[in-house]
Amino acid sequence: MTSDNLPQAESAIDIDAQQIRDTIRDAIVERRLAPGTKLSETDVGSLFNVSRTLVRAALQALSYEGLVSVEKNRGAFVAYPSVTEAQQIFATRRLLEPVILREAAPNIGKAEIKELRKLLADEERLTNQRGAPARRAEIKASGDFHLAVAGMSGNAILKRFMDELVARSSLVIALYGQSVISSCGHHEHQQIVDALEKQDIEAACRLMLQHIDHIEADLDLRPARKGSDLKDAFQR
Amino acid sequence: MTSDNLPQAESAIDIDAQQIRDTIRDAIVERRLAPGTKLSETDVGSLFNVSRTLVRAALQALSYEGLVSVEKNRGAFVAYPSVTEAQQIFATRRLLEPVILREAAPNIGKAEIKELRKLLADEERLTNQRGAPARRAEIKASGDFHLAVAGMSGNAILKRFMDELVARSSLVIALYGQSVISSCGHHEHQQIVDALEKQDIEAACRLMLQHIDHIEADLDLRPARKGSDLKDAFQR
DNA sequence: ATCCTCAAGATTGTATACAATAATGGCCAA
DNA sequence: TTGGCCATTATTGTATACAATCTTGAGGAT
Structure with missing residues (x-):
């Protein structure tokens, strides 16, 4: 190579x-x-x-x-994140993203909703496009949504932490993702924005957690693969 | 220099x-x-x-x-953290440390309590010692308590985030701290461990937040100092 | 005296050279 | 043929050399 x-x-x-x-x-x-x-x-x-x-x-x-x-x-x-690392990355996202939503909520007004809706539109456009470049852009766009919300918290440190988590999530999905689409359900982002627009922070948090659950549900985080247990990889 | x-x-x-x-x-x-x-x-x-x-x-x-x-x-x-950065560092600690406590609580048994008590004893010993080296060690020990708790969460990512926050806190205290002692009230650490020992996580979180408040209360985070307004620094 | 200009010095930015370590493949022995 | 050993090659680790930039201070004009 x-x-x-x-x-x-x-x-x-x-x-x-x-x-x-x-x-x-x-x-x-x-x-x-x-x-x-x-x-x-x-x-x-x-x-x-x-x-x-x-x-x-x-x-x-x-x-x-x-x-x-x-x-x-x-x-x-x-990087080749281990199963443990993968779990910790998503565990941390589950802990952090609701916190971020609550921090960001007071700062989210009309302008911010508009900005988020614009990101959603970009996502949607890419979803309907085909070809590898569109798929790649879609992956990035999906992460950008989470990062945009983090940015609205106004806390640069939280934003940086999310930068890292989102980037590493992509690696985890690449490694352990099962379905081809693998990136975030675009629809769920939309629901979160809807909840934010209605100032329903609790709903937004709930939806965010479900969203993360869905991403993680698409992963195959059973042990093995990890090199040591090659036998049962062939055993079938 | x-x-x-x-x-x-x-x-x-x-x-x-x-x-x-x-x-x-x-x-x-x-x-x-x-x-x-x-x-x-x-x-x-x-x-x-x-x-x-x-x-x-x-x-x-x-x-x-x-x-x-x-x-x-x-x-x-x-680094010379700005007032804004300082505020964000402590805001993030307020958000993260309760989350960490909740994550760590289930993993905290006899052995962990013992470990934390050992750290407290070290802190106490240093408090009673005088001289600059003891003061320095005390600063470090005080941070080590928070890091030990983070370590007990079992989440390496959270731990790393806390590593950064604790280290940067030290810079903020150096810059904006008012009282000479400035490091954490050792007593408050003790109370937190007591609450953890009783499995009273809510109390532990409450005490942790108070503790952070106390540290921050010792800071002078009013604007100015920031180089641009040198005049009123001399105006008195 | 004060401000500007500019040259000398010091410090960082980047490339390259050399040293140390690991990966590769052939050779020989069993 | 297979397995292990050693030499060769490739790659990383570190130091140094040179280029680019900034800082400093002297000198001169106003």
Whole structure:
């Protein structure tokens, strides 16, 4: 595996570490890069036409976000979340998202509802489009909804925590998702906005939790796969 | 300002980036390094007898934790949280710590109570000791209590979020704290453990919120100081 | 005296060179 | 043929060199 499935370099002159990080992150979140994929410093560097220095910085940052795991003397790989990690990611979302909704609710007025509805419209449009690029954009759009709500909390720290959780969720879905669609039920986002518009925060929280449950229900988080129990993977 | 107030280098051979990061973080959290202090790559490097490469990696990681702010082409500085950031840090703690307590409660049995009591004993011992080193250790111990509880939630992500919040709290207290003691009321930790021992989670949450309120009450988070309004800082 | 300009110095940004470690594949022995 | 051992190669870890940018302070004009 060489550079083939990395996003093509921005031919724009003067790339910096942050742009590399963002590009790789997008590729991971949109599942163009599969979990476990090796991210060789030289390969990535030549894609972006930069030295390993900048690549290392980008990979280090991504490692802090939990999207990349770097193993000493072995290199960086797209993270491969364990079942336990996957469970913790969703457990944390279940704990945090209602809290965020309650924080955001007082700040959600007409303008904010409008902004959310615009995101929903984008999602809808992508849902009706076909082809891989639309699927990828849909994945991202679905996450953007959750992030937009977090942003409305006005708390930058909560927002950052959600950034991380949403991004890592994408990896978990890539690994353990069963149905092809896998991304959030777009309809549920709509219901949440409806509840928010009516200022019914309790309903919004309830719907949010159900929504997270639905995402998680589509995952196959039984043990195994984890390398150790290969036998019953073949046993059938 | 040169290297004087940086912790002395580990003369142990073979330091790596993580050790540098940890050492600097400890120095920041224990307030041996004041907010705003410049962390010159060359200076830090010569302290640890490593090249700038490793120092940069450490500073980058600390920047991601919010303990250091790196300004392009200007260098790295111990973070200087704004009033807004300070408020958000404590707002987030108020939201998160009760959630964490509820998550941790089912996992807290005899052994865990014992562990927490041990931490309290350490705190108490330090409180009765005098001298700057004891004060520093006390600051750290006080944070360790909150982190221990977070660890008992069994959720590594929550724990990491708390790691960040506790560390940044220390910076906020250093900047905006008024009373000299400034660190957590040790007594309140004790009450929380008492409530946990009685399985009275509601009380524990209530006490935790009060505790956070008390810490925040010791802060002077009025605007100003923020550099722009220097005049009324001298106006008295 | 004050302000502006600009050159010298210092510091960070990036690339490259070298060292250390891990991965690969061939060779030999059983 | 198979399994283990060692040399070779590739990749990461760290230091250093050079480029770009900022900071500082002296000098001169007003």
